[in-house]
Amino acid sequence: MTGLSVRDLVVRYEGPGRGWTTAVDRVDLDVADGEVLALLGPSGSGKSSLLRAVAGLEPPAAGSVTWSGRDVTSVPVHRRGFGLMFQDGQLFPHRSVAGNVAYGLVMAEVPRAERGRRVELLLETVGLAGYGSRAVSTLSGGQAQRVALARALAPAPQLLLLDEPLSALDRGLREHLTGELHDVLRSTGTTALYVTHDHDEAFTVADRVAVMVDGRLAQVDSPGRLWHAP
Ligand code: ADP
Numbered sequence: 001m002t003g004l005s006v007r008d009l010v011v012r013y014e015g016p017g018r019g020w021t022t023a024v025d026r027v028d029l030d031v032a033d034g035e036v037l038a039l040l041g042p043s044g045s046g047k048s049s050l051l052r053a054v055a056g057l058e059p060p061a062a063g064s065v066t067w068s069g070r071d072v073t074s075v076p077v078h079r080r081g082f083g084l085m086f087q088d089g090q091l092f093p094h095r096s097v098a099g100n101v102a103y104g105l106v107m108a109e110v111p112r113a114e115r116g117r118r119v120e121l122l123l124e125t126v127g128l129a130g131y132g133s134r135a136v137s138t139l140s141g142g143q144a145q146r147v148a149l150a151r152a153l154a155p156a157p158q159l160l161l162l163d164e165p166l167s168a169l170d171r172g173l174r175e176h177l178t179g180e181l182h183d184v185l186r187s188t189g190t191t192a193l194y195v196t197h198d199h200d201e202a203f204t205v206a207d208r209v210a211v212m213v214d215g216r217l218a219q220v221d222s223p224g225r226l227w228h229a230p
């Protein structure tokens, strides 16, 4: 079995007072190898909870998540081969740009010389060739997001999980980087789950869009077909 497979998944949180919130309500979802799927929906619809459960960071109340046929919770975190990218809290401020990108490679014990080559290639991929020795504090918001993307891609993750990766940026930059992200994901053949509340972003970046409403998937289709939906 290949790809990502989510079956009958339920994620619940215990409320501060009485009762429980059902954030993800019996979701079924398949993502093929190399496919980019956007999870689109309003705030509070359960997108992050679903992503976190896929990452193995949120234990499901029911159902299962399998990647390449294996239950994600049965594989130790560092061996899952997943890359994560979130909206904020991204870069290590005391490290250089290269040091940030190299982080996952150091963890994976990639030899120093190869690390250097891969860091350079990744910086080129995200349009930051020559920025390796810059301090992170000197970067613009867009440059910092590119470094975060390069860092997430560095260990060549089989599955990249992105949670509103661009939403801290202004509209123009977001549009620009969404297009670049699309190209990078295609050229690296990365399977990705991309959480966003922004239609344009979802439609630009994804092969298929899953619309989430109140913890359930209301519709899953290609951008073209969703666009023409009544
Ligand atoms: P989205 O990513 O679409 O904004 P979330 O998955 O963050 O949605 O939230 C779905 C629901 O679960 C919301 O009602 C939210 O308040 C609730 N929720 C999310 N995280 C927690 C948590 N750690 N504890 C309690 N409730 C949570």
Ligand code: ADP
Binding pocket: 094, 095, 096, 098, 099, 100, 102, 112, 113, 115, 116, 117, 119, 120, 131, 132, 133
């Ligand atoms: P740290 O922030 O941990 O000190 P370094 O800046 O020493 O990290 O770099 C970490 C990794 O990035 C090393 O493996 C090194 O080979 C590589 N590297 C360092 N500087 C550059 C650069 N200017 N361009 C490309 N790769 C670099």
